[in-house]
Amino acid sequence: MNIKLLGHTQLSEGFLDSIYTEDLSDISASQIVALTAVRTCYSPLKPSEIVSTEGAKYFGQSASDGEGGSEADRLIRHIIASKHTSTLEHITYTFAIEGVSRSLLAQLTRHRVGFSYSVQSQRYVRFGSGDKSGGFGYVTPPSVSEKATMCGGRTGDEVFSGMMQTIQAYYNHLRGMGVPAEDARMVLPNAATCNLVLTVNLRALLDFYAKRRPGNGAQWEIADLAEKLREEVVKVDPWTAKFFK
Known part of the structure; x- marks a missing residue:
């Protein structure tokens, strides 16, 4: 089995030019998208104004819940704890999945909501x-x-x-x-092995991992896949690590 992350959520140049001028080097695009989605639900601001107006507050201040990270981290922890995870559907990852069995494919494609598949044809x-x-x-x-x-x-x-x-x-x-x-x-x-391209949003991936992770009763091959997907996501978005459980 070989898993490679092909692409993930990025910000457009036009949007980057419009947001606040603090250093964003330690802030991932997915966090910015997540903050925009979450705050849009509760703010009178337009979605395009959220980060430019509130970015300094959420990314520049320490978390008020004492759990570490920024106020943005606290907000994301809060929405996950409160099950308001539809806001994470705007964050996506695309993977190349190579050399997995058709048996695994049959299990994987039972996960439909939030998953898109392109599979090598026999x-x-x-x-x-x-x-x-x-x-x-x-x-x-x-x-x-x-x-x-x-x-x-x-x-x-x-x-x-x-x-x-x-x-x-x-x-x-x-x-x-x-x-x-x-x-x-x-x-x-x-x-028999096959190859596929998988695109999945973060909400669906967290749900998939919770069901298929190692030690949770899943068959070994799909448990191995779940762990490798987690590893690829955490490499580019370390802030997500605490939510894979």
């Missing part, structure tokens, strides 16, 4: 051994790899990889008979 991408793909990749569950010996003295990995090779051979044979890829794919297993 209909249009050919997975024969002689195709550009070089054949289908697959994910081996750790529980299989842990089996040192099985019937006939073979390891779990040997049994599993042998099955994958057999499936590949049958896929190749069907394609060689003229069966179109969209039909030959029917023999491909849940273990």
Whole structure:
């Protein structure tokens, strides 16, 4: 599994030129968007005026709740605690997700609200051994790899990889008979890997992580994905770290 953050919420140049002149180097675009969304709900100001008018107060003053950070951090903590998290839907992240199983994909796409998917097609991408793909990749569950010996003295990995090779051979044979890829794919297993692009807003991602994080009963592969998504987000928006739970 390989996860890369392709893009995330940024501010337009026109908006940057209009906001207050304090140093913004330590303030992420997502925090500014979050503050704008939250304060719009309660302020007589126009959304475009929020940061230029109130930015110094919220980003320049220490949090009054004693929990650290700025007043903006306190406000975001407050709205998350009060479940007013619709204001976080304006913050988005786009990821490249590579080499995950179709089994994981089936679980992932159960999360629909706030998620957008573009998935590698087994209909249009050919997975024969002689195709550009070089054949289908697959994910081996750790529980299989842990089996040192099985019937006939073979390891779990040997049994599993042998099955994958057999499936590949049958896929190749069907394609060689003229069966179109969209039909030959029917023999491909849940273990077959795929790639996708995922865009998700912060509210939906926090909800996803709460359900799928390691140690919360989720299957190992999607739990691993949840943790890697969290790591990518926290790299660019450290202020979000405390809300992944």
